[in-house]
Amino acid sequence: MPPHPLSTPSPTCARAPDAATPLPADAAPAHTLRLLLGDQLNPDHAWFGRVDAGVVYVLLELRQETDYVRHHAQKILAIFAAMRRLAQHLAAQGHRVRYVGIDAPLGTGSAAGPAAQPQPQPGSGTGVQAWCLSDCLTWLCQQHQARAFEYQEPDEWRLDQQLATWCAGSGLATRRVGSGHFYTPRHAAAQFFGARKQWRQEHFYRRLRQEHGVLLDALGQPEGGQWNFDADNRQPWRGQPPVPPDARPVHDHSALWHLISASGVQSMGEPSAAALRWPIDRAEALQQLDHFIEHRLAHFGAFQDALSSQHGTLFHSLLSFALNVKMLRPHEVVQRAEQAWRAGQVPLAAAEGFIRQILGWREYVRGVYWAQMPGYTNCNALAHQRPLPHWFWNGQTRMACMAAALQNSLRNAYAHHIQRLMVIGNFALLAGLDPQALHRWYLGIYIDAFEWVEAPNTLGMSQFADGGLLASKPYVSSAAYLQRMGDHCRTCPYDPALKTGARACPYNALYWDFFERHAQRLGQNARISLVYRNLQRMAPEARAALREQAAHTLERIEAL
Numbered sequence: 285m286p287p288h289p290l291s292t293p294s295p296t297c298a299r300a301p302d303a304a305t306p307l308p309a310d311a312a313p314a315h316t317l318r319l320l321l322g323d324q325l326n327p328d329h330a331w332f333g334r335v336d337a338g339v340v341y342v343l344l345e346l347r348q349e350t351d352y353v354r355h356h357a358q359k360i361l362a363i364f365a366a367m368r369r370l371a372q373h374l375a376a377q378g379h380r381v382r383y384v385g386i387d388a389p390l391g392t393g394s395a396a397g398p399a400a401q402p403q404p405q406p407g408s409g410t411g412v413q414a415w416c417l418s419d420c421l422t423w424l425c426q427q428h429q430a431r432a433f434e435y436q437e438p439d440e441w442r443l444d445q446q447l448a449t450w451c452a453g454s455g456l457a458t459r460r461v462g463s464g465h466f467y468t469p470r471h472a473a474a475q476f477f478g479a480r481k482q483w484r485q486e487h488f489y490r491r492l493r494q495e496h497g498v499l500l501d502a503l504g505q506p507e508g509g510q511w512n513f514d515a516d517n518r519q520p521w522r523g524q525p526p527v528p529p530d531a532r533p534v535h536d537h538s539a540l541w542h543l544i545s546a547s548g549v550q551s552m553g554e555p556s557a558a559a560l561r562w563p564i565d566r567a568e569a570l571q572q573l574d575h576f577i578e579h580r581l582a583h584f585g586a587f588q589d590a591l592s593s594q595h596g597t598l599f600h601s602l603l604s605f606a607l608n609v610k611m612l613r614p615h616e617v618v619q620r621a622e623q624a625w626r627a628g629q630v631p632l633a634a635a636e637g638f639i640r641q642i643l644g645w646r647e648y649v650r651g652v653y654w655a656q657m658p659g660y661t662n663c664n665a666l667a668h669q670r671p672l673p674h675w676f677w678n679g680q681t682r683m684a685c686m687a688a689a690l691q692n693s694l695r696n697a698y699a700h701h702i703q704r705l706m707v708i709g710n711f712a713l714l715a716g717l718d719p720q721a722l723h724r725w726y727l728g729i730y731i732d733a734f735e736w737v738e739a740p741n742t743l744g745m746s747q748f749a750d751g752g753l754l755a756s757k758p759y760v761s762s763a764a765y766l767q768r769m770g771d772h773c774r775t776c777p778y779d780p781a782l783k784t785g786a787r788a789c790p791y792n793a794l795y796w797d798f799f800e801r802h803a804q805r806l807g808q809n810a811r812i813s814l815v816y817r818n819l820q821r822m823a824p825e826a827r828a829a830l831r832e833q834a835a836h837t838l839e840r841i842e843a844l
Contacts, residue, residue, distance in 0.1 A: 311534035313428045315339070318506070327373055339676065343383050359730070417450075473652065473654075486511070493506065507636075519587055520771075532563065540557070553695070561696075569606035583634070596703075614646065621635045649736075663749045670718060675690065707766065757806075794838075
């Protein structure tokens with residue numbers, strides 16, 4: 285078993301709230317409580333356009349949310365820091381805010397954000413952090429004598445169901461409002477694709493481009509004469525052009541991390557509490573957007589699929605965390621990229637490739653998620669069951685590309701999409717690792733991972749666990765792709781040219797063995813027909829040697 289097992293506990297509580305608990309000074313009556321979740325940190329939401337003394341905004345640091353999978357330390361820290369910053373901002377605007385910290389004893393919480401009063405000492409009493417969201421809401425509504433409860437539409441199915449259930453039994457007037465974040469409603473993709481067995485992102489993307497007038501000419505046709513410039517965006521990076529320095533601010537959240545740790549929250553990865561580089565408010569997120577547009581976007585397209593042992597992020601935007609907690613709106617990000625192209629600052633292929641990730645892929649995977657839940661996170665079409673190797677939690681593997689991707693993830697709570705898909709995910713699929721275990725690992729380790737975006741990317745795009753609903757083929761490769769797109773093979777003890785033997789790259793034999801094992805399911809897939817033709821051309825003894833090599837590789841997977 286791995287040293288840090290992942291689990292998915294149900295949202296139960298240590299005990300029910302006590303309605304007789306004395307009211308703190310900040311729990312004056314309010315007619316309405318409005319909940320803000322940890323990924324709903326948009327200070328420009330329509331809610332905040334008017335100050336109403338009868339409305340209290342509630343932000344909760346909950347063990348339910350820190351513990352449903354084991355999260356990266358920086359993910360917990362950045363979300364809590366950003367929640368606290370938003371609470372301070374709202375209070376400064378005149379709104380009433382009830383903030384309940386991770387170690388707040390019963391009856392505490394700041395009306396003006398966490399900085400307005402001393403934090404309780406760790407272990408200073410039974411804290412509401414032991415309760416689930418539902419019971420915290422019951423307790424707060426009783427304290428404030430609220431008659432109404434409102435919340436923004438959650439993006440995760442589990443929270444959507446939990447809040448709907450609580451509202452139905454609350455006895456209050458309840459209302460769900462939109463988050464005002466996405467281009468499309470939850471079920472827009474399902475309505476677009478209808479009864480089709482396979483959903484293809486490209487079709488949905490083109491429709492959204494047309495609906496929102498993105499990168500279209502005066503006749504409503506795609507700029508440049510084509511919708512997709514992906515073929516221009518597959519270059520390896522060989523040291524030029526230079527990668528711009530990381531311009532993100534450095535935060536010292538040592539005190540907050542001490543509080544989180546002392547509260548018993550378990551995490552993985554490096555906390556970097558004294559040097560956290562992730563934005564914690566909208567102003568910082570906008571500065572990061574400016575930096576990307578000015579210094580990275582021009583080269584993002586060409587090198588978006590590249591791997592480098594010197595630079596873990598290359599020209600990627602690092603905006604996904606700010607987007608997914610809603611400090612940035614996708615509309616403004618897309619608009620900035622298009623404006624940069626129209627101003628002649630970046631190539632069309634770079635702007636289109638980046639816009640496709642935001643307007644196309646991000647909206648598409650959200651649609652897949654809401655159409656397929658609740659069963660989607662349990663899908664395992666290929667019946668893979670192998671446990672994750674222990675080095676997923678420490679990065680200690682001799683495979684150079686894998687070690688770099690894992691160590692980058694553990695160190696920074698981040699890896700770019702090719703590291704996630706074609707290094708870590710590629711190996712996991714070839715080796716037959718349990719897709720649910722991998723899903724929980726991805727969900728926990730990456731700072732931008734929330735289930736609506738992570739589950740389709742992991743289970744559909746990466747692991748083909750949905751049987752091909754999302755991806756038209758399994759995204760796997762041998763060492764040849766990794767060698768072509770990166771430079772890790774130069775220093776790796778495994779030889780990318782060898783398929784068998786002690787020094788053979790593990791990706792090679794596993795690649796052919798994967799297609800052998802799943803020939804019945806995949807053999808008729810037109811997109812990989814060449815693979816099966818090449819397999820059939822091999823001499824029987826060569827195929828037997830590859831099967832033997834793959835079996836030996838899996839037997840010693842912990843030592844790779």
